[in-house]
Every structure is written in C-alpha cells, then in structure tokens.
Amino acid sequence: MNVSDTPKPTIRSMQLILIVAAVLVLLQGLPIYLFPHDTATIFSWTVNPPITVAFLGAAYLSSMFMEYLAAREATWADARIAVPAVLVFTSLTTIVTLRHIDKFHFGSEHDLYTQIVTWAWLVIYVVVPPALAVIWWQQAKAPGVDAPKGPPMGRALRAVLAVQALVLTLVGLCLYVAPEDVAPELWPWKLSALTGGAIGAWLLGIGVGVWHALWENDLRRVRPGMIGFVVFAALQLVAIIRLAGFETDDGVSVLDWGGAKVWVYVLLIVSMLGSSGYSLLATPKADV
16 A cells, blocks of 8 residues: 555654643643632732633643543544644734733742743743644645544534534634623623633634534544543533632622523533533444
C-alpha cells in the first residue's frame, strides 16, 4: 500500500504539545477549582466572585481531559478535535491578557510564588498559540489520508449540538468584545472586563470545538472532545451547587434564582451534560 493511502498519523510533535498543554491546564485549573477564594495568592490575577473562579477552573480541567486523550490517538483524524478549539482559546486569551496586563500579579507587592505563577501564565500564552499553529501546519503536511469514518451522530444529537454551538459562540463573542456592556444582560453573575473577556474566550473555544464535532459527524473522532464536554458540564454543575449561596461584599447573593438568566444557564449546562453523555454512550464499544 502506498504511504499516501495509509491513515495519517498524529505526529510526535503534535502529541507532545498536546501533552504539555494538558499538564499546563491541569496546573492552572486544579488549584483554583479547589480553592476559588484564594486567587490573590494562587492565580495570575485576583478573581471575584468565587463562582467565576470555579468556572475557569472547570474549563481548564475539562480541557486537560480533551488534550490528553487526543494526544494518545495514533491517527490524526481521531486527535484533531482538540486542536482548533485550543488554538482559538489560547490566542484569544493572549489578547485578553495583554489588554488587561495591569491587573496581573507581576508587582513586588505579591509574594514570589504568585509572581512565578503570573510570569508562567504570560509565557504560556505568548508561546503556545504560535507553537501550536506551526505544529498544526507540520501535521497537515504529514503523509496519509483520513481513516474511514466511524458511526455518525444522529439527527437529534446534531440538532442539540448545533443549538449549543450557536449559543456558546454568540454569548462568547458578546462577552469577549464588550464584557462590561453585555454581561449584565446575558450572564447570570457579575463579571469584570477581564473575567468577562476570559470567559468569552473559553465559550468561543468550546463553541469552535462543538462546531468542529458537527463537521466531523463521527462519534469515534469526537470522543476526546465529548469527554471534555462531559467534564466541563459536570464540574460547572458542582460549582453552582457548591457556591450558589455565596454573597458578594454588599451582601447580595451571587446568583439571582428569581431571574431567568440563572435558569437558562443551568439548562444549557444540563443540556451539554446530556448531549455529550449520550454521544459517549452511543459510540459502539468496538470503536472506543
């Protein structure tokens, strides 16, 4: 068989950068998800309220699962679900970081550990996007073709995912472009310009991942992304339950359960958990 007719492998440099990215997001996400009240000392900038911190931590941890599982895939068609989403998120977060660089913990008034975490953040987001773009270009030049497709998604699943992708993309874009103007109307709790931009970057990255999954239309190929989707939704629900009673400095509950925004948010998260869980259950065991 001609080399060009064999399934395109995931090149070693792509596997390596995905593994490195998985380790980095684990180190970023785990501390803040477990200790959302301590960002003044364990994170690159001070984030309030804690439910925002938990959102970011959950996003990082879910990304870790997707990147690690994608890195383990031998063929490129089964690994590529992670790459566009990660590139979009990291690139947008780099811009947010540079836009709000004065909010980060670089100064000598912060302890050494906090400054190291902050400088590591800056280096990661300056280096990773161009490095990933170059490696993606190298991956595209690797010989081989896509392996035959596995079982497709059903129409109902695709319809639900399309709605989720549209909501994630539109809300993410609005938060990213005009967080202070849009957040009070769209988001269920208060966001600053920096946290709104950071959450917007995550929503856009996740939205790209869902659009990509729809384009693949292959339960086997999208499995790493769907596992990340399950983790993201599950951890967000845990964060809501854990931090729903938190009050802001002025004594107001961080979540207004009498308003529609909170329930729309919960419905979206539950639908994400259901659609990704169904996708994983629908994948034949022989294809896992």
